[in-house]
Amino acid sequence: MARKSRDEYAKASGVFGLQPGIPPNQEDTEKVPDKPCGLCRHYLESAWSSDGRGSCKVLKEGSDITGDPPVFNLEGKNGYMLRILTDASRCKYYERNEFIDKDGYECSDPAFRRFIRQLRDK
Amino acid sequence: MPTCKECRKFYPLEEDPGKGDCVQRVIDPRQAYYKAKPVDAEKDAAKCSEFEKNNQR
């Protein structure tokens, strides 16, 4: 089995925290797009951390929803990794989720829970 | 400019009067306590809301 290149890992770095990437900029961490992935029903927050990582349950690796034009890849094994505040305004699969748990205390399912501060009023 | 050493909440160290503790009484929703934080005697206290002039020192 050939060892993966560091570049391949780097693609997933924003998701799995392998590299810190660019230090967070306060402006960016507070900027909430009108259609953030975190409010989409196809978004699955990371099971491990609430730092904003997650994946799409529809799109697969190779997609690029922020590109112009966007790329939608539905084939392949591995999921498409995103962040909660990723701008999904160009994503044709975007569907706003209905939240059960409005304040994040009760529901153990991240898909139905509003957990992140930046999305509280959304 | 008022400094910490002029405040009644300032308690200087015996071995180094240039330093000391700011000691305050706090009552939060559950408990009452005294807290202490090291400060320099000459620290500017102009913007400190807890400053109370010590007329004894």
Place this chain on the structure above:
Amino acid sequence: MGETAETLKEFEQKQEWWWAAEKKRSRRLDYLRKAMWKKGAIGGLYPAGLYIDLERPVMQTEKAKELEYSPDPYVIKFAKILAHVLDNKTIFITDHSQLVGYLGSLPNMITWDPTLAAILNHEVVNDPTSIPEPMDESLKIISEVTGYWAGKSDLDKILPHMDLDDAMKVLSGAVGWGVPLSRGGYSGKDYEYIMTGVRAFEDIIAELDRKIDEADEKAHEPGATREICDLYDKMNMWEAMKITLEAGIRYGKRYARLAKIIAENFEADNDRRQELLQIAEVCERVPAKPPRTLQESLQYDLFIQLFSRNEAIEGAWPARPDYYHGPYYERDVNIEKTLTKEDALDLAGEFLIRAAEVSQYKVKWAREGLQGIEGTWVWTLGGVKKDGSDACNGMTIALLQAARLVRVANPTFAFRWHPKVKDNVMREIFECIRQGLGYPSIRNDPILIANAMNWHGHPIEEARTWVHQACMSPSPSTKHGFQPMRMANATANCAKIIEYVFTSGYDHIVNMQIGAETPDAAEFTDYQQVFDAWVTQMKTIFSILVRPVNRARMLAPKMTPRPFLSAVSERSVESGLDVCDPSINRGNAWITAFTWVENADSLAAVKKLVFDEKKYTMAELKDALANNWEGREEMRLDFVRNVPKWGNDDDYVDGIMLDCLHAAAKFSRELKCPSGNNWPILPENVSGNIHYANIVGALPNGRRLGDALYDGGISPGPGLDKKGPTAVLKSCSKIDHITDGRAFLLNQRLSPTQLAGEKGYQLWKSYMKTWADLGLDHVQFNCVSDETLRSAQRDPEKYQEVIVRVAGYSAHFVDISRKTQDNIIQRTVQGLG
């Protein structure tokens, strides 16, 4: 007074033990208990009124920037940052308290250590409930701190040195639960070195000075050898240790000074003034010099625990407080009579409260997996001394009584039962259980001593010093036996083993190939092929989790050193090596096996319905699981109802459980820690069964994605143990609790009505005799009625103090999520006798 006594009796009759405790405890304990800020997350979020402490991260960042270009090696910079925090943090003394010290700057602050992981820091940025006001100002500070530590924190430094495939799989959150970091996990302590009254910080500093002088002399003799090169690192390590100890002594003296200032300038009450002067005397004494009294001993212990938690996020609190504080209790209360029993009870109760309020900001998996508590502070009581005699003493009783008075959910106790334990101690334990604390859990000392010798080769005298390193796992508290860091990363979500058998290792929840690419389950033609695939998946998952821990352990001495923990460890003071250096540790690793029993029940279902009865094909089952049983409810119920389940003394499924355990035990001896020792498994769950509910797909035991998993260890599935408590014990006794794994958690629910009075005690004692005779290593009880728990769900405000046993820990019922609450209520209430 008469009215109070009557009310107390009424509460006891109604079994409202929390109100009874309020009536019974001293004024001091009542104040301190109510003054306590509970820190455990509710669901996954910190409760209202708690705030992230920004004082410490700002101090750490300032000092780190100041030292950035200094010529100090990293370990010394790290020690200086720690000393800077201890020298400058805000300290406080709560009214009526006799023990002092807290991690945060104020009682309602949760400390945040930004030096550990960038992802943890991002969580702080996103936190929806605990960022202090004014928000804009706080966010600016958080952003600056987070920006500075990006790329510099421990995990950021360590991960690029891991196998990247393993790291990604761990961080997906699907199979593992934790980080491979020496500053984030469960730290054992060398209590035999530091807590026996022989030495304290000044003595160790003198020893370190000698070591440094000798090494320095040797390093400058004519010659150039590898040994001389190594001395440079050792001298740096010793110097760093000394910096932390000196800072610890200064920290104690800061409290002495504050107590004196309050006594002399503020306090009008003469009795309290004397108490404050007493605190001042205690803190002048410890941690610099060995304690002389119970108060000094408890204060000394508390300081050590706090310093260690200033150095690392410690998710557990391995301790044996009756054993190490017992001699001081005996001297103060029984010999010199300088302390009344009531005063000693106050100190014991306050010690529990001081531990209960300790808090460190943790990532989501930890908050959700440990709902309602801050970490698994499972304190060990009882057991035997090194010579095999009974170790119980007056402090054992005092702690058990104090627990019933203060009723904190954390710390909890685990009692090392052995045949020589006296009846009066057993009655105290029973009272705690009967009064619904959920603790102590009972551990079988002879079995676990043998187990420690079997799995890790600890000599018997060392094995007898064992403490709970986290919820369950025994670890000696000796020079080479204690484990400085158990990294929670090696915690396996074992239900994934059977799930991956049907997906050829592909995880459909996190969209990754995580397990082994075993053959297509639809093509399996006999049960052996299923089991072989299960073994392959088990080995793959365990390896993915163990390798990063081994790697982190090897990197730790240089990249993530622990100078303070090293300074209170004989092997490091002696050798000049970091406490995590594998060459000076015997090794005491274990894999925590979350969600384990689902495997046995699922395999039994597959064997019976697919291969024995041929009611379904593997292709049908695979398809049903892939579709989360949708449209196949009848089939699903067949898999739930019409197959044998673990916990009913049925050899069909019990035999499969043994096959699984034996396969894991065999592989445990192939997995090695960097010290060369084994990695046995330890089935238990904390509240991982809820955290993982939406991460584990449908399973052949009839479970759907989203359903709570079993409550863990070797406990039967809730409501599936239909043949009574003895059948549960008999199933569990088929496991060899010495050779089949490191320990096995068993939850049992008992009826509070049945445990009333002397008859209740005798029933329980007889149950415990069966348990001991059958050779089980653990059992713990929930003894709160369904009625009380349902009332608490309806009216949480009135039932704030009801405690339940979740898994290896207890929590206030109102502090756990609804799903966890329901899961506890669903557990079978066993009738005894």
